[in-house]
Amino acid sequence: MKQLTTMWGSAISRSPLVQPTARVPTLVDRARRGIATGGHYVVPKPFNEPNFHYFKGSPERQKLITALKDLRSQLPVQVPARGGPTSSQAQKNAQPVSMPMPSEHGTVFAQYADASGSDVSDAIESALTAKLAWQDMPFTDRAAIFLRAAELVSGKYRYELMAATMLGQGKNAWQAEIDAAAELADFFRFNVGFAQEIYDKQPTINSHGHHGRTDWRPLEGFVYAISPFNFTAIGGNLISAPALMGNVVVWKPSPMSVYPSYLVHKILLEAGLPPGVIQLINGDPEVVTQKVFEHREFSALSFIGSSSVFRSLYSKAAEGVVSNRYRDLPRMVGETSGKNFHLVHPSADIENAAKHTIRASFEYSGQKCSACSRIYIPQSQASAFLDVMKRELNAVKVGPPEDFENFLGPVINQAAFDKITKAIDSANKDDQLVRVTGGTYDGSKGLFIDPTLYVSKTPDHPLFEQELFGPVLVAHIYPDAEFDDVLGVIDRQGGNFALTGAIFSNDQAAVRKAENRLRYAAGNFYVNCKTTGAVIGQQSFGGSRSSGTCDKAGSVNLLMRFTAPRTLKEEYNKLENVMYPSNL
Structure with missing residues (x-):
């Protein structure tokens, strides 16, 4: 054949x-x-991927254990400078960059080739070459690719993706499940549904003999996507949201997530994505960003990472705008840092509030942008609250993610470990802080930090402002009668971030007051629920102030940022007279 x-x-x-x-x-x-089937297509209704729980003895746990062993046998995994069926001599000759395993830093998890400037330029041109055919492909066909990818994520590649996320990013089985399996599939499915909503938005009123339409064009150039280490699914969203709308994407993942990102790209290609549409490229961020920001057809940045990096990229793009370098005014779409809070009201269910706080502050070692890192506790409930925290944390285990009993794994790399432990060492000696639990760590084999809680003697300690991105929580105990005042404190504090926040209360008037007073203190606000764990289709995600542009991942709004709508009007009647009736 x-x-x-x-x-x-x-x-x-x-x-x-x-x-x-x-x-x-x-x-x-x-x-x-014109050789095409007729009809107005409606994509399937999206749904949240059901979760497995990996109970002892369950088939899914055994499959995951097998995937972990298989991946272990392949270490270090090799990742090219560019994903997909492209390779340059520069890639082949590049000195590989090694990424240690966070839970076992003596073991190299992945090695990736460092892209050169010419690799980046070639990736951009390859994407732009693919653009016309991709944006002209009917939406139903573009959608089918991502829906097919969702099935591959939740089926064929589920355990491979989870194993890569566990070993490479230090997540335990549950955190890998809700990220690399469920949320990634959810992003692909729900983004297809959101795109359908956008394309269905058409004028509903037309004058007699007139017809108005909206052409939801993709951006004219290319999108630059930069994804962080902490969520495999985030990379899938940063690229699928613009690509679904007919855009082409140059994707630079974090060095700590090169292998899971490579798998995501591989899955998309297997699902039928044309190779040029999403250009995965690994390498020095300065080299990649410089080439992107020099290009005339740079049309948008889709970013998740630290606030300081986003500010820097915003500034670089502004320089290009001022010098008239770009054809478009580039869209800047970013979700960045957080210094997120829990507020406990005197009426709260203390047991529930404490358990939610442990999960929000310490799951994935506090390395979620939504993690709780400051808490405000009423004086009348402080003793009970802290007792529950100590009791529950005594049962929490810290260690490698391959051991299913461990709740906390490692922090991501040596730089993070050094930053967090330096802050802990300082806090342990600070007479303005009372250590309740933790304050200890062990970096001898893996980068492990124990869940740490301090109570501050003053409400204005620097820990209420400093984002550590680790398992460190600071508490302020306030007089019950000063609940209204503490709302103002919460709003002012937090390093000028405004990502997530929560109130625990059984007093609805207090809930309403907090929602109103803290309206701009958090883009995601929760009632009797932890600050982590937004579910696509149920809670879109994103904050403002220094936490980003609040474009709300997991919503129609994010996808619309990657469109350049064109309005069309057609008339069926004839203009009989140049003069207005009032002229006659």
Whole structure:
């Protein structure tokens, strides 16, 4: 059997009856020639991926253990400078960069090739070359690729993705499940649904003889996506949101997540994504960013990471705008840091509030942008609250994610470990802080920090402002009668961040007061619920102030940022007279 190749580069079997010169028409070819099925298509309704819980003896736990062992046997995994079926001599000759395993820093988890400036330029041009065919592909066909990818994520690649996330990013089984399996599949499915909503937004009122339409164009150039280490799913969202709308993307993942990101890209290609549409590139962020920001067709930044890095990128883009370097005014879409809070009201269920606080502050070692790192406790309930915290934390285990009993794993790398432990050492000697639990760590084999809680003697300690991105929580105990005052304190504190916050209260008037007074203190606000764990389709995610542009991942709003709508008007009648009736 001979093979033909489509314009996407995929092989198609050809029988001997097919003439040698015949070319298999692509979907775009068929649409342009009018050879297409008719009808207005509606994509399937999205749904949240059901979670497995990995109970002892369960089939899913055994499958995950097998995947972990298989991945262990392949270490260090090799990742090219560019994902997909592209390779340059520079990639082949590049000195590999090694990424240690956070839970076992003597073991190299991944090695990736460092992209050169020419690799980056080639990736940009390859994306732009693919752009016309991709944006002209019918939406139903673009959607099918991401829906197919969701099935691959939740099925064929589920345990492989989870194993990569556990070993490479230090997540335990549950955290890997809700990230690399469930949330990634959710992003692909729900983004398709959000895109359908956008395309369905058309004028509903037309004058007699007139017809108005909206063409939801993609951006004219390319999108630059930068994803962080802490969520495999985030990378999938940063690239799928713009790509679904017909954009092409240059994707730079964090060095600490190069292998899971490589798997996500591999899955998309297997699902039918044309190779040029999303260009995965690994390397020095300065090199990649410089080439991107020099290019005339840079149209948008899609970023999740630290606030300081986002500010720097914003400034670089502004320089290009001022010098008239770009054809477009680049969209800056960012979700960044947080110094998130829990507020406990005197009426709260203290047991519930404490348990939620432990999960919010210490799951994934506090390395979620939504993690709680400051808490305000009423004086009448402080003793009871702290007793529950100490009791529950005594049962919490810290260690490698492959041991299913461990609740906390490592922090991501040596730099993070050094930053957090330096702050802990300082806090342990600070006479303005009372250590309740933790304040200890062990970096001899892995980068492990025990869950740490301090009570501050003053409400204005620097720990209420400093984002550590680790398992450190600071508490302020306030007089019950000063609940109204503490609302103002919460709003002012937090390093000028405004990402997530929560109140625990059984007094609805207090809940209403907090919601109103703290309206701008958090983009995601929770009642009797921890600050972590927004579910796509149920709570969109994103904050403002220094926490980002509040474009709300997991919503229609984010996808609309990657469109350049064109308004069209058509008239069916004729203009009979130049003069207005009032002129006659």
